[in-house]
Amino acid sequence: MAERSINPSFMNGVPDLLVLRLLSDREMYGYELVQAIRAVTREAIVLAEGVVYPALHALEAGGLLKSKRKPVNGRTRVYYQTTAAGRRRLEAMTADWSRITNAVAGVIKGEAHVAA
Amino acid sequence: MAERSINPSFMNGVPDLLVLRLLSDREMYGYELVQAIRAVTREAIVLAEGVVYPALHALEAGGLLKSKRKPVNGRTRVYYQTTAAGRRRLEAMTADWSRITNAVAGVIKGEAHVAA
DNA sequence: GTATATACCTATCAGCGAAAGGCATGATGA
DNA sequence: TCATCATGCCTTTCGCTGATAGGTATATAC
Numbered sequence: 286m287a288e289r290s291i292n293p294s295f296m297n298g299v300p301d302l303l304v305l306r307l308l309s310d311r312e313m314y315g316y317e318l319v320q321a322i323r324a325v326t327r328e329a330i331v332l333a334e335g336v337v338y339p340a341l342h343a344l345e346a347g348g349l350l351k352s353k354r355k356p357v358n359g360r361t362r363v364y365y366q367t368t369a370a371g372r373r374r375l376e377a378m379t380a381d382w383s384r385i386t387n388a389v390a391g392v393i394k395g396e397a398h399v400a401a
Numbered sequence: 402m403a404e405r406s407i408n409p410s411f412m413n414g415v416p417d418l419l420v421l422r423l424l425s426d427r428e429m430y431g432y433e434l435v436q437a438i439r440a441v442t443r444e445a446i447v448l449a450e451g452v453v454y455p456a457l458h459a460l461e462a463g464g465l466l467k468s469k470r471k472p473v474n475g476r477t478r479v480y481y482q483t484t485a486a487g488r489r490r491l492e493a494m495t496a497d498w499s500r501i502t503n504a505v506a507g508v509i510k511g512e513a514h515v516a517a
Numbered sequence: 518g519t520a521t522a523t524a525c526c527t528a529t530c531a532g533c534g535a536a537a538g539g540c541a542t543g544a545t546g547a
Numbered sequence: 548t549c550a551t552c553a554t555g556c557c558t559t560t561c562g563c564t565g566a567t568a569g570g571t572a573t574a575t576a577c
Contacts, residue, residue: 295501296565297413297534306508316524325513329504336565338526360524360573379509385411386502388445392422393495397441412534413565432555452534454557476542476555521576530567538559545552 300332300340302382305367305375308350312366315341341365349374416448416456418498421483421491424466428482431457457481465490 303322307313313321319337322330344350349371355362367375419438423429429437435453438446460466465487471478483491 295414295498298411298564299501299505300565302505303508310511314524315526322508325508326504329500333566333568334525335527335567335569339564342526358523358574362524382411382505382509384445385415386506388442389415389418389498390502392419392438392441393498395426414533416534430555431557449535449537450556451536451538451558455534458557474543474554478555519577521574523574524572526570528567528569530565532563532565534561534563536559536561539557541556542554543552544554545550547548547550 296330298378298382299330300336301344302375302378303330303332304337304340304344305349305371305378308365308367309372309375312353312364314362314364316362318365344371412446414494414498415446416452417460418491418494419446419448420453420456420460421465421487421494424481424483425488425491428469428480430478430480432478434481460487 304318307318307321307325315334315338318341319332319334322332322337341350341352345352345365347370349368350365351368352363352365355364420434423434423437423441431450431454434457435448435450438448438453457466457468461468461481463486465484466481467484468479468481471480
């Protein structure tokens with residue numbers, strides 16, 4: 286029933302897109318990503334760790350990210366950065382994202398650019 | 402893996418949103434909606450009948466649409482129109498849609514509006 | 518010394534769009 | 548005439564994926 290989920294649908298593919306985008310600027314670790322997404326979107330999008338960590342693992346398994354372990358203050362952080370393939374995928378996802386969102390935005394605004 | 406699906410992800414909640422939006426202008430029947438979505442989005446979004454019909458039924462079951470059968474040329478068309486609840490839901494979904502897409506767009510553009 | 522923040526992780530679940538079917542009528546055309 | 552396509556409705560099965568809810572461990576703050 287989803288009493289009141291933080292994110293109201295429209296989230297398909299968004300976690301991967303955000304993770305790839307943020308990591309394309311600089312390497313980050315999972316916990317950091319979770320809060321970065323919160324902060325940068327001003328709470329508009331809040332991804333739990335249970336979403337981000339599996340996403341990171343899947344992206345790495347797909348060759349889109351690579352990781353490196355760094356011990357910091359006795360704790361171990363796993364830093365991720367994008368690979369070349371990851372950056373290419375990011376471009377493709379961004380293009381798709383624009384296509385879809387522009388199309389939906391057009392419908393919402395009531396544009397009637399019908400061909401026939 | 403999705404060899405090559407027509408719509409590249411980012412489609413969560415979109416069918417319901419489009420259906421509610423289009424029906425808020427005028428009543429339409431399922432088959433008509435399928436093609437309207439194709440046409441208005443210039444093929445950017447193509448929803449198969451197997452997506453649209455279940456969506457219509459679910460929306461009607463939820464009280465967001467109501468239907469009326471009209472015989473046309475011996476065939477029967479089922480016309481759908483939005484209810485008051487449907488229009489309210491459309492507003493809410495549109496607001497959510499804007500929030501999410503604006504947030505993602507901000508991240509893509511690399512805005513760093515961090516509060517702290 | 519107990520809670521909170523940090524930092525990692527997994528397993529289970531539900532929702533939803535995609536795909537692939539099926540049924541029936543009317544028009545087209547070879 | 549007979550087949551094919553467009554119209555118009557529908558359902559079932561499937562897989563993906565985000566959400567939820569856990570679990571572990573250390574360091575710091577109160």
